[in-house]
Amino acid sequence: MTVRVRIAPSPTGNLHIGTARTAVFNWLFARHCGGTFILRVEDTDTERSKPEYTQNILDGMQWLGLNWDEGPLFQSQRLDLYRQSIQTLLDNGSAYRCYTSNEELDTLRAAQEANHQAPRYDNRHRNLTPEQEAAFIAEGRRPVIRFKIDDDREITWLDLVRDEVTWKGSDLGGDMVISRAADEHELGQPLYNLAVVVDDIDMQITHIIRGEDHIANTAKQILLYEGLGVAVPTFAHTPLILSDEGKKLSKRDGVTSIDDFKHMGYIAPALVNYMMLLGWSSPDAEELFTLDVAAPQFDLDRVHKAGGKFDWDKLNWINSQYIHAMPAEQLLPELIPYWQAAGFKLDPEADRSWLLQLTSLIGASLARLDECVEISRVFFTDTVTLNEEAATKIAQPGAKEVLTSLLMAMQAKSDFTEIEAQELIKQVTKEQNVKKGVVMQSLRAALTGEVHGPDLIQSLLLLHQHHLAVPRIQQALG
């Protein structure tokens, strides 16, 4: 039996980090087993589902490198399939029409809550006589279809990450609605649990890997498999991604969509790497690896049971490791859009060599791509403003003289090599009889307006190439 797994996002929002992480585990499991990874879009909630969300999810999956083998399939296009199964359940007596009104349900729940009881449907319409049904229909009630859940039933399954899980039928909230209200002899819109089971059966899914927030659904779904007379697949419930407060990460926690991470300057392999590490550890204790490297060693056995808090520090570190490992040729095209968005004037073609040098210069300073804007700002602006500390450096004894010497040398020569620049610094230091620090500090201050920054010699070279060094030193000298 070949392994078939799926990721089944609901297009009611952009691709969420939690969904993406579940997709990562499914992808890894499929690739590890040489199985098939399927993408199914669960859009049975027509109110909340939006095409743009579907697009966002598809784009996000692709960006992350989570390629799927089959799909995307859309539940909204498979309604007939669900209706057939609903009819089957009706025919074999495991489902029935329920005419309880919302008001009656509300009253019931309110009473249960008042008595500190768990809210649940009391199965009051489970055995209606034809006469009773006719009476409700005559009242104009539109029935839902409920699937019978026996209270004394015990549901147990062997979960691939949390071993044996047991659930009592009485804790499932009574007979479950599988089809929305419709006219008396119609089959209404199928509901989540029914659609999922029918699809998983139809698509011959062998392993259902999803977040632990689905555990109660699993109990219900197992009953549905039985009602439909089909073998139950294997389940695995992964731990949830938690916020700082230790709660399930939700849209309210700020950045949660893959899109957001992308725009913040995280790169796909780093984000995926972090998601893999959140809840799973590789047997050899490695922490930096791609999907392809992780797949052969991926195993649900090594998935942790407890939820994990999302840690920005660790993500930033992983992201920085990937960025630092990128050669300038590869990194440059990633940075250009950020520079352009910041309004920096640059010509990717004509300035290519200069941009590559700049990229090499700042690469090691970047933890996120977007940081390239602030770090390299002084290389793109016409003038700089000295901050307080920088002004102090230029005001220190000997600084003016040093800068004047440097200025003259640079006016005389339009391009320096690194060796020549170092030689020049050395020479000026000796000439002016100052400490090297004075030269370096005043030069940096004049050039960038700041006292911190990337390698000074490299910065000088780059600025001089673009004719920015001379005017800035002049400006600093007043």
Add this chain to the structure above:
RNA sequence: GGCCCUAUCGUCUAGAGGCCUAGGACACCUCCCUUUCACGGAGGCGACAGGGAUUCGAUUUCCCUUAGGGCUACCA
């Protein structure tokens, strides 16, 4: 309220009865490299929630307590 799940450094985790004086990574601190800031390198700080039981021996097994989380829809 009910049910279910979970519990190792601040965080992510390794650990499947003696290998543990509990290992790694991030963060933090110190030092080195360096004109600076980063990067990089070397150290340091730092945890088995509590109580029972089983055992010659428990981080590891069992029970209870506590804490945290999830679920409790005609959403998915």
